[in-house]
Amino acid sequence: MLRLAARSCPLCEVRSLLGQPAQSFPPFQQTRLYAQMQRDRAARYTEAEQRDAFSHLDNARGSRRPAPRSRPSSDRPRPSRMVLSETVARPPPARENQSGSSFSKPARKAQDPFSHLNTTKVSPFLERQRDEKSITKDSYPSRRHDGDRKHRSEPYHALKMQRALHEVPYGSRSAVKRKINEVDSFDDFPLIESVQQAVKDALPNLEYRNPTPAQAVAIPALLGLRENRRTRRSPLPRSALQSFLLAAETGSGKTLAYLLPTIDAIKQEEVLDAEETARQDAEEAADKEKEKREDLFGLEPPELNKAVDPARPRAIVLVPSAELVAQVGAVAKSLSHAVKFRAAPISAKMTATVIRSRLFNENGVDVVISTPPLLASIAASNPNILSRVTHLIVDEADSLFDRSFKPSTTEILERATPSLKKLILCSATIPRYLDKYLAEQYPDMQRLVTPNLHAIPRRIQLGVVDVNKEPYKGNKMLACADTIWQIGKASGDYDPADGKETTPTKRILVFVNEREDTEAVTEYLVKKGIDAVAFHRDVNLNRQAKTLATFTNSAPAPKPAQTHKPARADTSRTLPNTKVIVTTDLGSRGIDTVAVRHVILYDVPHTTIDFIHRLGRTGRMGRRGRGVVLVGPGDRADVVREVRDAMFRGEALI
Numbered sequence: 292m293l294r295l296a297a298r299s300c301p302l303c304e305v306r307s308l309l310g311q312p313a314q315s316f317p318p319f320q321q322t323r324l325y326a327q328m329q330r331d332r333a334a335r336y337t338e339a340e341q342r343d344a345f346s347h348l349d350n351a352r353g354s355r356r357p358a359p360r361s362r363p364s365s366d367r368p369r370p371s372r373m374v375l376s377e378t379v380a381r382p383p384p385a386r387e388n389q390s391g392s393s394f395s396k397p398a399r400k401a402q403d404p405f406s407h408l409n410t411t412k413v414s415p416f417l418e419r420q421r422d423e424k425s426i427t428k429d430s431y432p433s434r435r436h437d438g439d440r441k442h443r444s445e446p447y448h449a450l451k452m453q454r455a456l457h458e459v460p461y462g463s464r465s466a467v468k469r470k471i472n473e474v475d476s477f478d479d480f481p482l483i484e485s486v487q488q489a490v491k492d493a494l495p496n497l498e499y500r501n502p503t504p505a506q507a508v509a510i511p512a513l514l515g516l517r518e519n520r521r522t523r524r525s526p527l528p529r530s531a532l533q534s535f536l537l538a539a540e541t542g543s544g545k546t547l548a549y550l551l552p553t554i555d556a557i558k559q560e561e562v563l564d565a566e567e568t569a570r571q572d573a574e575e576a577a578d579k580e581k582e583k584r585e586d587l588f589g590l591e592p593p594e595l596n597k598a599v600d601p602a603r604p605r606a607i608v609l610v611p612s613a614e615l616v617a618q619v620g621a622v623a624k625s626l627s628h629a630v631k632f633r634a635a636p637i638s639a640k641m642t643a644t645v646i647r648s649r650l651f652n653e654n655g656v657d658v659v660i661s662t663p664p665l666l667a668s669i670a671a672s673n674p675n676i677l678s679r680v681t682h683l684i685v686d687e688a689d690s691l692f693d694r695s696f697k698p699s700t701t702e703i704l705e706r707a708t709p710s711l712k713k714l715i716l717c718s719a720t721i722p723r724y725l726d727k728y729l730a731e732q733y734p735d736m737q738r739l740v741t742p743n744l745h746a747i748p749r750r751i752q753l754g755v756v757d758v759n760k761e762p763y764k765g766n767k768m769l770a771c772a773d774t775i776w777q778i779g780k781a782s783g784d785y786d787p788a789d790g791k792e793t794t795p796t797k798r799i800l801v802f803v804n805e806r807e808d809t810e811a812v813t814e815y816l817v818k819k820g821i822d823a824v825a826f827h828r829d830v831n832l833n834r835q836a837k838t839l840a841t842f843t844n845s846a847p848a849p850k851p852a853q854t855h856k857p858a859r860a861d862t863s864r865t866l867p868n869t870k871v872i873v874t875t876d877l878g879s880r881g882i883d884t885v886a887v888r889h890v891i892l893y894d895v896p897h898t899t900i901d902f903i904h905r906l907g908r909t910g911r912m913g914r915r916g917r918g919v920v921l922v923g924p925g926d927r928a929d930v931v932r933e934v935r936d937a938m939f940r941g942e943a944l945i
């Protein structure tokens with residue numbers, strides 16, 4: 292006990308070591324002894340500190356040791372200098388040279404901690420580590436990884452470091468712009484009559500029905516038109532596989548851009564197939580007649596079952612979530628009123644009976660819309676299902692070729708390849724890993740890229756709330772609630788017809804980085820009198836669909852009691868006419884939240900890709916929108932500043 296007590300105070304420790312009673316040194320001696328004590332302690336600590344600071348490097352090299360937990364800044368070792376010293380001063384030690392599986396500590400202690408100061412080149416190890424990080428995680432690397440001085444003179448320093456988004460040269464952007472300007476209306480496309488009619492059905496109550504840039508670029512190419520749009524389509528050899536990458540900004544109508552030419556092709560194929568079947572039937576009938584004439588006493592052969600295997604679609608649309616299955620399914624359904632075709636949207640949220648009845652419909656199915664894992668598992672037991680597919684569309688391609696979806700996506704692709712004619716990949720963001728992968732796998736892929744790719748439209752404004760300042764003092768939840776109250780209380784639009792302000796329901800999306808935070812933030816907002824709901828994978832399916840429905844159409848929102856439990860506010864003040872969804876990336880991918888005017892980025896997104904998709908939930912199809920990012924302690928304010936600058940200038944976030 293005595294020793295413990297002595298160790299807790301450096302002065303007592305010194306006194307006990309010297310056998311002196313307490314308070315027996317004059318104050319100036321106490322100070323000198325204490326300083327000496329501190330120096331000794333610092334020398335002892337440095338060794339331990341070095342070991343600790345290096346421990347996460349072991350982790351980066353594949354050791355099973357967990358990464359160190361973050362500590363309060365006061366007792367945090369200075370890891371960045373130590374990390375750089377270790378990795379920059381010499382190449383990473385070859386593991387096979389070490390005796391055990393873990394890193395050899397004596398060798399590390401022998402290193403001069405300041406040797407990195409004379410180094411001007413990034414070690415291959417650090418380069419590799421940075422590349423791996425951008426490929427697998429696509430997150431902003433920390434500042435210490437920026438060994439390349441060249442970047443510092445460039446305007447978007449923080450964004451350049453990320454190196455995730457593929458760059459599109461401005462020269463080719465201008466060329467595409469010229470092409471887009473040549474297309475004035477959907478009538479310019481040689482789509483069949485019924486598909487032209489379907490466009491009008493799919494876009495009702497819209498005065499503006501001209502093709503969007505994404506559609507102007509994609510539809511002619513997918514129809515097989517040559518450069519000159521006036522020429523009729525030139526038929527390609529029926530067996531050749533053509534691949535396309537449609538890269539266009541969020542909310543630019545990519546769904547119709549790929550659905551219209553696909554349905555057009557299906558209908559054309561149908562006509563060709565009908566002609567072929569009629570020819571075969573006629574030939575068979577003639578053969579039968581001939582056999583009958585030759586063999587008068589022969590038995591009638593059994594009637595062949597000509598019923599077509601119903602589950603053999605011609606087109607497959609792959610999307611990353613059940614919500615998107617429903618959304619694309621709804622667009623396909625709206626098109627199918629004028630053009631007769633059958634679409635089967637299937638997702639793991641449906642019962643097996645529903646999936647079976649949709650897929651194995653006795654009248655056949657033309658387009659299947661699904662997530663890759665579900666379709667891959669169905670195809671594993673029914674390989675025939677992909678035997679007639681001519682069009683395979685991979686929407687949100689960067690997600691579907693990312694690690695989690697890639698195995699099932701490529702499995703479907705391989706199974707469908709024998710009959711495949713067109714492979715169409717769509718995305719609003721093209722990370723470098725995808726670009727590289729596609730360049731290797733599909734060197735002839737036709738790239739249909741809109742001029743504003745990777746740029747957040749100027750009609751979306753981005754505001755920044757500094758959470759560190761008064762009155763929030765680092766309290767992000769408070770800042771979030773306050774921002775929502777300010778948006779909610781702001782006056783509505785002036786309606787000249789009514790001669791007064793309109794009070795439409797305001798829909799706000801709040802994005803957090805971690806799923807666990809959705810519930811905590813929602814709970815806090817509800818306590819502050821805000822009608823908020825959490826939206827994540829574990830939420831009840833019915834509630835999920837209802838919640839989302841109020842954000843994806845601009846019709847008046849139902850009363851709160853109809854959509855979810857009434858808010859349990861611990862304040863008598865409640866915010867009227869304002870609905871809030873707190874969500875993660877689940878709500879950011881492809882969901883057509885046309886009714887959303889405000890997006891709050893509760894956390895600074897990990898990547899520019901997330902920035903684009905999250906802010907892309909507002910300001911859709913020419914509408915105006917507003918984003919607010921809450922910058923709290925430890926958040927990358929430099930990234931936010933550069934995103935804001937890029938948005939202001941209308942430049943791509945690369």
Ligand SMILES: Nc1ncnc2c1ncn2[C@@H]1O[C@H](COP(=O)(O)OP(=O)(O)OP(=O)(O)O)[C@@H](O)[C@H]1O
Binds near residue numbers: 544545881907
């Ligand atoms: N030519 C058009 N004119 C007017 N509105 C259109 C046109 N084409 C599509 N839209 C509408 O634009 C909205 C966005 O379309 P869509 O969901 O296809 O965008 P997207 O490019 O796929 O977006 P994201 O990248 O976020 O998935 C939809 O509500 C759709 O009805």
